[in-house]
Amino acid sequence: MSRLDSFIRRLTAQKILLEDVTARLAGVEGPVLELGLGNGRTYDHIREILPDRDIYVFDRDLACHPSCIPDAEHMIFGEIRDTLAYCGPRIKGPAAFIHCDLGSGDPTMDLATSSWLSPLIDLHTAPGGYVLSGLPLDLPNFETLPKPEGIRPGRYHLYRKQG
Ligand SMILES: C[S@@+](CC[C@H](N)C(=O)[O-])C[C@H]1O[C@@H](n2cnc3c(N)ncnc32)[C@H](O)[C@@H]1O
Incomplete structure (x- = not known):
């Protein structure tokens, strides 16, 4: 697969999964943590689909599009x-x-x-809360959830903490 195709699949998977988690979040209180601001693409999408949540963003650098810079209260700089x-x-x-x-x-x-x-991650996730990760995580207190149709195995990992 070309790097272009792989990139398109990654971004498509991110969008589908972020929207899937958003649909499950009703009734789970607490902020959203975005680990890795990068270009700000996923942060920008999360703030669009979850406008009423506090979103705290973590990164060691600020290298995002100027329109995606979180305010000072919500941007947490340093080694995660x-x-x-x-x-x-x-x-x-x-x-x-x-x-x-x-x-x-x-x-x-x-x-x-x-x-x-x-x-x-375990320490900071509310009971019943969700974790979406590009890397597989070792989370014994969580169940691994099936992903929506069309996401290739291993591309992303979706977990829910036991309530
Ligand atoms: C793949 S990019 C995130 C892309 C972002 N989700 C987007 O849609 O544009 C990963 C980001 O995580 C940050 N990062 C990676 N490991 C980190 C660490 N250990 N501590 C702080 N920041 C880290 C990098 O600086 C980089 O900006």
């Missing part, structure tokens, strides 16, 4: 391994939804990321 560990008072409660888009493309780096990220 540190900032996610200590963000509790800032985000004011466990998250209804965490979206993680931190894949590096390097399998060893991605395994290391999944290993430190998984317990932090």
Whole structure:
């Protein structure tokens, strides 16, 4: 598959899955955490489809489109391994939804990321809350949910924390 086709499939999967989670979120209280602002594409989509949620965005850099810069209260700069560990008072409660888009493309780096990220995700997800991740996570307190039609196996991972 060409890199162009792969890129199109990744973005299509992100849009389908973000909208799928949004449809499930009614009744789950809490903010949304966007791990990896990047260009700001998924952040921009999340704020469009979840306009009433606080969305806290984590990244070590600011490299997004100018129209997608979160306000100072909601942009949390630094290494996510540190900032996610200590963000509790800032985000004011466990998250209804965490979206993680931190894949590096390097399998060893991605395994290391999944290993430190998984317990932090567990710590900050509300009971009944959802996690959508490009990397597989080790989340014993969560069920792995089937993905909507058309998403290739292994491309994205959808979890729900036991209520
Ligand atoms: C693939 S991009 C995110 C793309 C974004 N979802 C979008 O739609 O434009 C990943 C982002 O995560 C950030 N990132 C990756 N690992 C990180 C870490 N350990 N701490 C902080 N930021 C990290 C990178 O700086 C990069 O901006």
